[in-house]
Amino acid sequence: MELGENDIPETMRALVFNGSLQVEQEPVARPKSGEALVKVYKAGICNTDLEIIKGYVPGFNGILGHEFIGTVVDCDDPGMIGKRVTAEINCACGECDFCKKGLSRHCSHRTVMGIINRNGALAEYIVVPQTNIFVIPDNIPDSAAIFIEPLAAALEILDQVEIPDESEILILGDGKLGLLISFVMKLSGYSTTMVGKHREKLSIAKTLGVSIAPLEEFRKGVYDLVIEATGNGDALEMAIENTKPRGIVMLKSTYAGDISFNPSKVVVDEISIIGSRCGRFEAAINFLSNFTNQLPLSQLISKTFSLDQAIEAFGYAQNPGILKTIIDV
């Protein structure tokens, strides 16, 4: 079932942001040496996409989307043709200090799929550097594989800080990232509590044994690690209040505008506030392979749309309480 080069069309449908959103016919890019052309068949809508269309990421124009799975249809390595893959979204120079240290996600010359100077995955085809490609193991179904990118972001926390076994972890926010983080922490063996506004979302974490607390019932506690995943800057103060001396607050959300906090407790209790963004795809794929059967990922999918319905899908994804919105391309 391979697509020959001759089967690749000249144009494709794509969701383009150009100040406004449109599904348009766009040329299908051809891979240069070292690149691969992937036929996308499933993509997710991320909060970052929603922020971009609100204008929070200045300067981006092009095809949106950075969470996807697809099939390689053209690349230097014939053994890759036909493989089910996804791809690391940060496309790095490979030569700067960060790249040499294995931190290519911080390459200062990077382009980022659907975010910075590079077309994204909400299209029939996408060109990506071959080094960014990850083959998805057969035991991971599509409905789980579509979470590789946000799951890598959740797992990034474990790469950034060493968390002793006996740590008590608090997650603020029951959105899709907060829920993925709760899965990661609980399945990594940590005592995990989650606070949020939505009982039905909290209950998804509860099935995994995460302690849940609706916001109005949450009593202040003292945690080793508090993960701020509400998307609301006001939650920083609550995160700091609930952190032990020498404890850590991880900031997983991006917000528009400034956030403020009272630095007294941060200085006196020597608290660390650590920003956290994308993570390693290897880690996410391993995690999915190990825990496919336990992870209630299908409960995180609120609705699936076709690419032709992409604008409607973006409208839907912006409603309060929606978890993952998927586009079948």
Place this chain on the structure above:
Amino acid sequence: MELGENDIPETMRALVFNGSLQVEQEPVARPKSGEALVKVYKAGICNTDLEIIKGYVPGFNGILGHEFIGTVVDCDDPGMIGKRVTAEINCACGECDFCKKGLSRHCSHRTVMGIINRNGALAEYIVVPQTNIFVIPDNIPDSAAIFIEPLAAALEILDQVEIPDESEILILGDGKLGLLISFVMKLSGYSTTMVGKHREKLSIAKTLGVSIAPLEEFRKGVYDLVIEATGNGDALEMAIENTKPRGIVMLKSTYAGDISFNPSKVVVDEISIIGSRCGRFEAAINFLSNFTNQLPLSQLISKTFSLDQAIEAFGYAQNPGILKTIIDV
């Protein structure tokens, strides 16, 4: 030249804060078992003292002061009588989780000399737990020993974070804490830059080989570690701007009120903002022993007053541009 118990007077002069500042006659406390009575002969005024008299530390009433040197005049161990000492300011329970982990400075039951529920050192005598006492080696002169407590706070940075050898360090603020931090970083072998408003203060750091930049001439750079020691919350944004991806901002100052920042760069660049307070006295004493001759500490002393002039000394210490104000008791 030992003071016998009979030579200890019933009352002593002390600088008492009770909503306002007064030099008063106070009873000399007698040490219980496990405590020592120290005759103070030199004490420093810290910014925290100045904050307390402005009302920033709610609830403190009593004798001020936590930077001192003195002579043990009474304690269980006769071998300690007559020793020149200083003392760790945090007096801990010794039994809680933090104490057991060697983090007694974070003991939640702690009292803190001259700051939280315990009389301070701006007096002729002070009672301290014997476990808090540190004998000052003979090769450290009084004029250097008086900096043990703030130097421990500067060295705390090295205890909290691992700083690779090739790191570039930026210090914001040329006050006494900023200068001590610059000494620590430079003498620990790091490439260190300091930004401040006062050429004459910056020049003290320059004698040690610290790169200095008057604020108006500072060009933005990219540092592995930025230490915020200005005492002005507005500097946080400047600290973040000048930090590399995965770099660290240390907050060494305490401020009144909230501070704000734009979290985008913190999240995208995965920057850590870490509060930092008191440090280990052992580390400070070792550092002073090793570097006594290189450290330009005497240049940090702006003026010395007697205890009777303590109120005048506090007025003086609050003037802009003043470094360390010393009280000879």
